[in-house]
Amino acid sequence: MRRRIAIVGGGPAGSSMALELLSVGVDARDMVILDRAHFPRPKLCGGAITWRGTRALERLGIVPEHGLTTNCLEFRSSLGSIPVRERGEQWVYDRGSLDHQLLTRVVDAGVELREGVTIRGLLPGVDSTGLETSAGVEHFEWVVGADGASSRIRRASGLRGGIKGRLVEAVYEGGDESVDPNVLVFDFDPVLDGIPGYAWIFPYPKPGASGLFKLGVMDGRGRVPGEVLRRYTADLAERHGFRQVSEKIAGWPEHYFGPRVQASREGLLLVGEAWGIDALLGEGIAPCFAISEYAAKRLKSALDRGSRRVRGYELGFFATQEGRNLLYQHRLANMFYDEAPHRWLRVLFSSPALLRAATSGDEAYGRLAHLAPRLGLDFVQRTLKQRRIPSAAPLRAPNPRYAFD
Numbered sequence: 001m002r003r004r005i006a007i008v009g010g011g012p013a014g015s016s017m018a019l020e021l022l023s024v025g026v027d028a029r030d031m032v033i034l035d036r037a038h039f040p041r042p043k044l045c046g047g048a049i050t051w052r053g054t055r056a057l058e059r060l061g062i063v064p065e066h067g068l069t070t071n072c073l074e075f076r077s078s079l080g081s082i083p084v085r086e087r088g089e090q091w092v093y094d095r096g097s098l099d100h101q102l103l104t105r106v107v108d109a110g111v112e113l114r115e116g117v118t119i120r121g122l123l124p125g126v127d128s129t130g131l132e133t134s135a136g137v138e139h140f141e142w143v144v145g146a147d148g149a150s151s152r153i154r155r156a157s158g159l160r161g162g163i164k165g166r167l168v169e170a171v172y173e174g175g176d177e178s179v180d181p182n183v184l185v186f187d188f189d190p191v192l193d194g195i196p197g198y199a200w201i202f203p204y205p206k207p208g209a210s211g212l213f214k215l216g217v218m219d220g221r222g223r224v225p226g227e228v229l230r231r232y233t234a235d236l237a238e239r240h241g242f243r244q245v246s247e248k249i250a251g252w253p254e255h256y257f258g259p260r261v262q263a264s265r266e267g268l269l270l271v272g273e274a275w276g277i278d279a280l281l282g283e284g285i286a287p288c289f290a291i292s293e294y295a296a297k298r299l300k301s302a303l304d305r306g307s308r309r310v311r312g313y314e315l316g317f318f319a320t321q322e323g324r325n326l327l328y329q330h331r332l333a334n335m336f337y338d339e340a341p342h343r344w345l346r347v348l349f350s351s352p353a354l355l356r357a358a359t360s361g362d363e364a365y366g367r368l369a370h371l372a373p374r375l376g377l378d379f380v381q382r383t384l385k386q387r388r389i390p391s392a393a394p395l396r397a398p399n400p401r402y403a404f405d
């Protein structure tokens with residue numbers, strides 16, 4: 001039987017896209033998910049889902065098992081610390097386990113899953129697109145690229161991509177008294193040390209184990225050699241009294257959302273990280289759910305019209321709440337990682353308005369764009385009062401030995 005829609009990738013983007021398509025009335029028999037992996041498969045990831053993502057999962061009727069909850073994000077650096085309290089808790093998962101549970105839900109709903117199938121290329125046609133796979137060529141009315149950071153579908157279709165970051169991560173046990181398993185720590189000292197990103201310390205609920213953490217570093221511009229990021233992670237672990245459990249500190253790229261990234265062609269849509277994720281913190285799971293909710297509605301409407309085009313796919317998403325916020329995160333990432341990192345870190349850790357918003361418990365990470373006017377006004381008022389713009393001069397590097405350029 002010929003399926004109408006091929007979803008390439010069975011991660012959170014592919015699974016949520018299938019579930020959202022089902023919820024808008026697409027028949028399970030019209031879809032197939034193809035993935036080169038066999039599930040459960042490992043995925044390098046902190047596994048943290050901020051509050052809006054936990055809400056999205058609940059909306060899909062899914063509360064996955066074997067996770068844990070945290071009650072706070074903490075932004076810290078040698079300049080200070082800000083507890084970021086969301087409207088609800090965050091969830092943390094082992095990604096292999098989370099992705100498997102989501103995909104099982106999709107398969108239970110009747111969607112075909114083909115594992116161990118690698119997509120090698122695309123053959124665009126008039127009324128269908130050919131997928132060149134390790135099992136031969138197959139034609140579909142629609143192809144959905146949910147194939148992650150290095151999306152083959154994006155590259156094969158010539159769509160313009162975004163900025164790529166580089167991340168490293170490993171599993172640890174132990175930790176000193178400053179480590180709280182109920183908090184997701186985002187440490188921005190790497191910015192002061194010349195790395196455009198942050199280091200994280202997250203609890204890790206590996207199924208069948210306890211007392212584990214994941215530590216890693218994000219270079220949000222892909223500029224820093226992986227070796228430097230690994231050394232940074234190992235030293236961060238040592239400073240906090242951790243012992244490494246995983247064999248090595250492994251690396252993986254990220255692909256960030258931005259206003260110029262393209263995500264559609266005739267008969268083809270990108271979702272999840274193939275399109276792009278939060279450029280400031282590299283949060284990808286929650287954006288996957290929100291993008292899929294939007295993409296499924298647009299695809300259903302094209303199917304109903306008998307069309308292979310989704311006009312204004314990117315622009316339409318910019319108008320959604322998630323789209324506006326991903327653009328805001330893109331803007332913040334430019335400020336913190338490129339334009340004047342030391343100025344904006346000074347502002348981040350000294351703004352009373354920002355501290356009030358962060359600790360209020362009324363906001364949600366990834367939903368902060370609406371604060372921009374208030375924070376902007378606070379910045380202007382404080383600048384006028386102090387009669388100078390906060391300095392962009394380099395702050396003292398806490399760990400100067402990481403200077404690499």
Ligand SMILES: Cc1cc2nc3c(=O)[nH]c(=O)nc-3n(C[C@H](O)[C@H](O)[C@H](O)COP(=O)(O)OP(=O)(O)OC[C@H]3O[C@@H](n4cnc5c(N)ncnc54)[C@H](O)[C@@H]3O)c2cc1C
Nearest residue numbers: 009011012013036045046047048119147148272273284285
């Ligand atoms: C070190 C690290 C830590 C992170 N921590 C967090 C975090 O704590 N919280 C968070 O929200 N995000 C985090 N992220 C980002 C998050 O992991 C991703 O954004 C998220 O996995 C994107 O989901 P996806 O479904 O779009 O892609 P993926 O999860 O990458 O899934 C893509 C799927 O496509 C398949 N595939 C790829 N190419 C092909 C091909 N050619 N043929 C067939 N199949 C293919 C793959 O096998 C894979 O199963 C982290 C990323 C990294 C690297």
